[in-house]
């Protein structure tokens with residue numbers, strides 16, 4: 001008998017998902033989950049949003065069939081996400097220059113982007129912020145693309161290091177793909193200003209780069225409209241732009257794998273060509289996207305009442321994270337006797353970076369049940385007002401050593 005599998009090595013678990021599993025298995029009572037990017041409320045739970053529950057009831061009562069929707073998926077959902085991203089009045093939409101497809105989560109949208117870009121610019125390399133969400137690199141690899149990093153963060157100020165970023169991006173060649181995240185950069189929480197977004201869009205257009213904007217935390221920074229200011233400025237400046245949109249966090253639909261891939265093009269013909277390739281790529285990988293999450297979002301955004309409910313729940317999540325940022329910055333400043341953590345307050349979304357890496361994060365996990373990735377990223381939404389001070393006390397000696 002042939003044994004195809006006997007020599008197959010065990011593949012190491014994804015570091016982030018590994019943290020999730022070890023946290024769950026840790027029997028200690030006082031443990032801190034700063035790992036995977038999931039929103040938690042003050043009781044440490046991630047409940048289903050009330051707007052989602054109401055939409056699900058509506059779908060159960062009214063859905064007449066589970067028949068295939070086709071490779072694009074739910075068209076009503078796609079149009080609703082186009083409105084969230086572009087706004088109601090965008091010229092590109094009025095001129096039928098946008099292609100949009102339901103995708104299996106934000107990851108699925110990024111995969112569609114990488115694969116589409118491999119068809120339009122086979123030699124194009126992928127530029128990622130350094131640091132970036134580790135899965136960007138993985139998806140680039142899965143789509144057979146080489147990746148390079150561009151500096152992103154100035155640790156001294158906790159803001160974008162724009163001069164160093166641009167120095168690196170000037171080496172990008174026409175046809176290269178550049179991934180920008182906005183808003184609520186993962187893992188730093190640091191976003192470009194609107195002026196910087198405009199500059200980046202204009203730069204990509206002039207250099208012949210094909211940008212992908214990864215939007216996974218819409219509504220977590222300053223509000224639904226405000227959060228799109230930078231993205232829309234970029235779209236205005238760069239006519240050919242891809243956008244990967246995730247509904248995992250802002251609709252709390254994590255496991256439903258609900259995302260949208262959008263491409264702004266310069267002509268209806270190009271939008272049609274893009275759509276034909278997306279249908280072809282989807283067919284080969286998953287044929288058609290999952291429907292349930294997209295139906296939920298379509299139902300919410302198609303009802304004034306449910307939209308208002310969702311917006312107030314989203315505002316609740318955002319405001320809680322803003323409060324936690326302030327409390328954590330204060331607690332870390334006090335615990336370390338510095339003001340080094342004040343920049344946390346000006347960062348956005350669930351994540352920020354602490355100057356703690358590798359072996360220190362292992363030690364924190366083993367000795368103090370503090371779970372965070374080896375990069376030093378923390379998920380602030382895993383904190384509560386009660387856990388902040390005990391956490392700051394555990395982190396203080398390591399942070400003081402790092403700041404010396």
Ligand code: LMR
Pocket residue numbers: 016035036037038133135186
């Ligand atoms: C994260 O970065 O923790 C989230 O985006 C979850 C994930 O899939 O990695």
